[in-house]
Amino acid sequence: MDIVFSEVDHCYMPKTPFEKMALKDISLTIPSGSFTAIIGHTGSGKSTLVQHINGLLKPTSGTVQVGSFTMKAGQKKIDLLHLRKKVGHVFQYPEHQLFEETVEKDICFGPVNFGLSKEHATKRAKELIKVVGLDASFLDKSPFHLSGGQMRRVAIAGVLASRPSVLVLDEPAAGLDPEGRDQMMELFSTYHKDHNTTTILVTHHMEDAAKYADQIIVMHNGKIKMCGGRELIFEEAKKLEELGLGLPNTVRFLQELKEKFRLTSVPNQFDVEGTSAFIADLLRAKEE
Ligand SMILES: Nc1ncnc2c1ncn2[C@@H]1O[C@H](COP(=O)(O)OP(=O)(O)O)[C@@H](O)[C@H]1O
Ligand SMILES: [Mg+2]
Structure with missing residues (x-):
């Protein structure tokens, strides 16, 4: 599914004293099956941008196209359930969203909600627990008795369980040590290659962008400052340093x-x- 933003603005709390233009005139294309990294300072608009992909936020003006789904400013509701089945969204600190009594139930929640039978969902949970680097004995445990890293893996298995064709990762390795971060990134890289997903990674780490992404989008103050292949990091090294982004x-x-x-x-x-x-x-x- 190609993702196309055309002249998208997003304004939080419009017409109030707290009005904030978080996205300004964003036009971009994310080709189906590509791995795109979105990089920029805190507050530059990265999370706002990616939350338009599963319809969590709507454009204040402009259009967002995700495959056959179109979200247009001022337009009435679209089939969000269908869209969210296709777009998996891993939030920052996804472990905060665990809520079921067992790991298995938590992983099955998404697919069952999207209409899959319990039996099939359980089968997927058994496969996915391994994909995220844990073993089957975890399925009967309470997610709240796990370590932080294990909880995050369970939450990620829950997103993958719906077999999304687009995977949005909003700083998925935040708070992990370097080894944990590498393992997490390898997991997503392998999943991306094995399933030909369209992967969008929001990250602070230029190193991860350089290692995994086909396309890099640099955000600054609600706008796209640069966009290109990873050679951009060499060609624009000075500019990136000026923006305070570590090379x-x-x-x-x-x-x-x-x-x-x-x-x-x-x-x-x-x-x-x-x-x-x-x-x-x-x-x-x-x-x-
Ligand atoms: N729910 C919200 N209400 C009002 N302002 C917000 C909200 N979420 C984000 N913002 C503001 O929008 C801007 C962009 O934020 P965000 O997209 O979270 O940036 P990033 O993910 O790059 O750190 C920031 O100035 C932030 O304070
Ligand atoms: Mg963010």
């Missing part, structure tokens, strides 16, 4: 190397292996 370590290192040694060009490397290979080549060339 991946490899990018910063290669940029400094280029300046210090007046190299004509450095490769667009995002991983440590590729960066070390480039340095090794440089040293070898110097010896020869």
